[in-house]
Amino acid sequence: MMLDAGMESAIDAGAAIAPHDAVPSATGAATLHGTLLAQLRDYVVEGNLAPGARVPERLLCERFGISRTPLREALKVLASEGLIDLLPNRGARVRQLGHDEMVALFDVMGGLEALAGRLACEKITEEAYAEIERLHHAMYASYLRRDLHGYFAANQGIHDRIVAAADNAPLAATYANFAGRLRRVRYAANLDKDRDRWGEAMREHEEILDALRRRAGPELSDILFRHLRNKRRAAATQESAAAGA
Amino acid sequence: MMLDAGMESAIDAGAAIAPHDAVPSATGAATLHGTLLAQLRDYVVEGNLAPGARVPERLLCERFGISRTPLREALKVLASEGLIDLLPNRGARVRQLGHDEMVALFDVMGGLEALAGRLACEKITEEAYAEIERLHHAMYASYLRRDLHGYFAANQGIHDRIVAAADNAPLAATYANFAGRLRRVRYAANLDKDRDRWGEAMREHEEILDALRRRAGPELSDILFRHLRNKRRAAATQESAAAGA
DNA sequence: GACCAAAAATTTGCATTCATTTTTGGATGA
């Protein structure tokens, strides 16, 4: 069900907590539960706990200075977001991404980006497009400089802005959820070791920008899905390389 | 401090509870929390509480025979799923779908079905395809008979099987979540009052089956998105008609 | 030294309790 994780209700209802749909770090938190949820989510997403590691209630209560009740509520929500697993009578564990699940998550990301691209073509303003174009050129400059950090920042900025341009709160929330789940893997997708992929990604981004400029929704949708598929392939390759090393 | 994960062997991943990825009604519930969550979700989705109505903790505790602690945990999760809103110090309310949000949710459904169709073309077995074909013909028979109930059942069966054929747990979970949020609206989309839409939908399903038979992923993806767009339009039309009535 | 069973200690799940906030009801006054 998912089941997915949230911010749109927080936006719609003002103060409502909707972790599933809310962009994690953007969740306004007037309540302890809301604050704690955001903190704990960041704590997990940032990788402070090793994958598969037990999530000890007691320690986290001390760390955040709260009692077990709100913590346990937050853990239930994080489980519904897919960040942790709850084992009956055996506590919570940081979810560990196996190969199959990683592949599945990348495909959903691809579907969400494809959707975002299509919607963005319908709704994007000229200003928002110009900003994406600017980021694209900045990204290209970083690519030429082999500036991985700058490249990543611009790259993520582009994808985020496409999602934002789609102007669809539930989509943005779901996207944020999946991005959080894949965050660790995505950072691991180190282009530095795969120059071919880097060039390929850059060419794909040329196509993305072109389709977006023409407001070619279905076309952009398809390009974005294939773009994510290739990103998935690169990540999987890296994964197996890491396993072999 | 970094918590170590490597001390003991990995817990059997098969036994892990992953509410987010599990289809709501299929969530195995060995725990009270799990059981209650599924029950409460059904209770809300089934429409036992009026949209916008307060969700009284006390009454629900009595109804389910539990204390407030597990109930409140479940409410937090339902909020993260977008089914209810939590207003700080003012309790939970059944989320009310405004027009804009309904439109947004339909678009996400379209994107998810588009993704499911594309993946299904890659993975579907001949048996699963044959079953969808069978359902398609049953749906057509219902259409000719003007059997709305049978038509809906077959229709939903087809869409569900396409999602299942995609063989992607996070996708299935997310799809189930959005379907739950839109459930009330979807039932409201009464084709009986809109014969033109009914015929149009039937023709679209012919295209869907054809693309699936040819395993034409990108094409099926596009058809499914447009199919949902038309369904969205029909629902919106009905909505405004109901408002005017 | 490895292996296994039993007891201690920790941890989890849920109920209960307490402090705050909100809501309700009515009295007061214009």
Add this chain to the structure above:
DNA sequence: TCATCCAAAAATGAATGCAAATTTTTGGTC
């Protein structure tokens, strides 16, 4: 009649308590 204000009642948010389950430690045996 209506609006405003205030106190009582109810509801919410969080902490604490307790029984059951699990994990760890201990002690003994082979």
